[in-house]
Amino acid sequence: MNFTLFRRRSAAAILLASCAIAPMAVHAQNVEDETQTDEAEPQSTGAIGSLNTIVVTGTKTQNAENVQDVPVAVTAFNAETLDALKVRDVQSLTYSAPNVSLDDVGTSRGTANFSIRGLGINSSIPSIDPTVGVFVDGVYLGINGGVVFDLFDLESVEILRGPQGVLFGRNVTGGAVLINTGNPTDYFTGKVSASVDGPFLDGGRGGANYSVSGVVSGPIVEDTLLFKLGGYYNKDEGYFTNLFDNSNHGEAETKIVRGALEGRFGDLTVTGKLDYFESDGDGPSGQNRGRFDRDSFDFAIDFPGFYANEIWTGSLNAE
Numbered sequence: 208m209n210f211t212l213f214r215r216r217s218a219a220a221i222l223l224a225s226c227a228i229a230p231m232a233v234h235a236q237n238v239e240d241e242t243q244t245d246e247a248e249p250q251s252t253g254a255i256g257s258l259n260t261i262v263v264t265g266t267k268t269q270n271a272e273n274v275q276d277v278p279v280a281v282t283a284f285n286a287e288t289l290d291a292l293k294v295r296d297v298q299s300l301t302y303s304a305p306n307v308s309l310d311d312v313g314t315s316r317g318t319a320n321f322s323i324r325g326l327g328i329n330s331s332i333p334s335i336d337p338t339v340g341v342f343v344d345g346v347y348l349g350i351n352g353g354v355v356f357d358l359f360d361l362e363s364v365e366i367l368r369g370p371q372g373v374l375f376g377r378n379v380t381g382g383a384v385l386i387n388t389g390n391p392t393d394y395f396t397g398k399v400s401a402s403v404d405g406p407f408l409d410g411g412r413g414g415a416n417y418s419v420s421g422v423v424s425g426p427i428v429e430d431t432l433l434f435k436l437g438g439y440y441n442k443d444e445g446y447f448t449n450l451f452d453n454s455n456h457g458e459a460e461t462k463i464v465r466g467a468l469e470g471r472f473g474d475l476t477v478t479g480k481l482d483y484f485e486s487d488g489d490g491p492s493g494q495n496r497g498r499f500d501r502d503s504f505d506f507a508i509d510f511p512g513f514y515a516n517e518i519w520t521g522s523l524n525a526e
Contacts (some may be wrong), residue, residue: 353516414444459488
């Protein structure tokens with residue numbers, strides 16, 4: 208048997224086996240052909256299981272590093288992987304990151320109940336410090352309220368298992384979640400997407416859930432000043448019918464507006480980002496079932512409650 212051919216077939220077999228058992232978020236290094244003399248160009252197609260390069264910034268080194276080269280327990284997702292996994296909100300990443308739970312607390316919509324390696328809290332009280340820190344473009348979100356928000360137009364998401372106090376300070380005993388929004392591009396591009404779910408048909412309960420988002424990016428001054436502008440809107444009409452007044456319960460409305468400017472001045476690149484998030488709606492759909500039929504979805508409450516979250520984040524980065 209030809210030795211070179213055997214080596215290539217073995218490498219391909221090993222690569223296919225590793226892709227079958229490894230999480231799709233993990234970067235797979237490009238396998239170079241033994242017979243080639245030129246360096247292979249990395250490919251990034253964004254399809255699940257493709258050989259795309261994923262880099263991390265959570266180590267806070269001068270340059271972003273390959274996820275397989277950093278001495279940190281990290282699960283990283285680039286933009287192509289996030290699109291392939293159809294990630295809609297932070298909770299969706301729970302299914303793709305081992306030993307990580309990024310769930311909602313349940314009693315207050317949008318409030319985080321995050322835990323990594325079993326370290327977390329279960330409370331919607333704002334004064335209780337989290338054990339998993341969330342950072343948006345390097346800006347720390349200091350409380351759990353409003354953290355479980357919808358995601359769109361992301362550059363990457365990095366989940367670092369803790370403790371991470373050396374690099375990120377307090378409240379990261381369990382770990383850190385780094386959310387990096389998209390950067391401006393040096394060419395004009397845009398994207399619009401929309402979706403509609405429901406309404407549910409079990410006895411006429413519930414309404415539709417629909418969302419729309421759009422992003423436009425490009426140069427203002429060619430090779431010097433770039434911009435990006437994005438917006439997101441989601442309307443959830445609620446799953447439950449409140450039998451007290453026959454209204455929908457569980458309604459929620461979420462808005463996100465995001466802008467970025469990037470200036471390139473020789474060897475210096477300055478990027479500024481501003482992000483506004485607002486979400487409000489009904490309180491939790493909870494009712495005492497101790498004396499009633501526990502198998503029923505009937506729901507009646509005279510005061511629906513409410514929640515309201517508003518978050519501003521801004522960042523300025525110079526390289």
